[in-house]
Amino acid sequence: DTAVSQTPKYLVTQMGNDKSIKCEQNLGHDTMYWYKQDSKKFLKIMFSYNNKELIINETVPNRFSPKSPDKAHLNLHINSLELGDSAVYFCATSPGRRTGELFFGEGSRLTVL
C-alpha cells in the first residue's frame, strides 16, 4: 500500500490545456508539499499545506492552483499550460509543520507539446 501516491505518473498534453495532478497520503501526516524538478534535476518547492491550510506559496504563476479537500489529499491544478511547465512534479509529506523527514510520491512527469 503506497504511502504517498500520485496520479497520473505520466501526462502529455498540448499547450493551452488545463490539467490536474492528484496526491494522496495514508501516513496521517499534517503537512503536504508540491515540488517541481526541472530538466536539470533541480528540485524547488512550489506549495506547502498544513492541515488543509496554505503555508508556503513560492513565486509560482497563478496558473498553478493547489487544492486540499482534506488532510490526506493535495491536488495541483494547472491552467493554460505552457512549454516551460514541462517537468516532474513531486508530492511529499512530513509529520509536522516544521519540515521533518520527508516522504515523496513517485513523481508525475508532465510534458507540454
Next chain:
Amino acid sequence: KNEVEQSPQNLTAQEGEFITINCSYSVGISALHWLQQHPGGGIVSLFMLSSGKKKHGRLIATINIQEKHSSLHITASHPRDSAVYICAVSSQGAQKLVFGQGTRLTINP
C-alpha cells in the same frame, strides 16, 4: 550562487570503493536532509540531521554546524548505490527546504 552547493556534481567509482559526497550551505539551518533519487525517478529520504553523525547500514552522514558543511559517506559501494544524491536544508525559521543541485553517483562493477 545557490544557498546549497554539492560536490562533486558527478562521481564514478568502482565497486567496493569508499564514497564521499559533500554539501556546503550558506544559511543558518534547523536541519539538513540527504535524499536519494534512483534512475527510475523516485526520491527516498536517507537522513535528517541537525548535529553530529548518523549511520544506516553502509551509509554515514555527518554535519559540522560551525563550518556549515555536511558529508555523506558510502562504505563498500555497490552498483545498486548508483543514483543522484541530493542535499537539502531547512532554514531557521523557514518551513521549506532549499535543495542542492545533486550529485550523480555511478558505481561500476
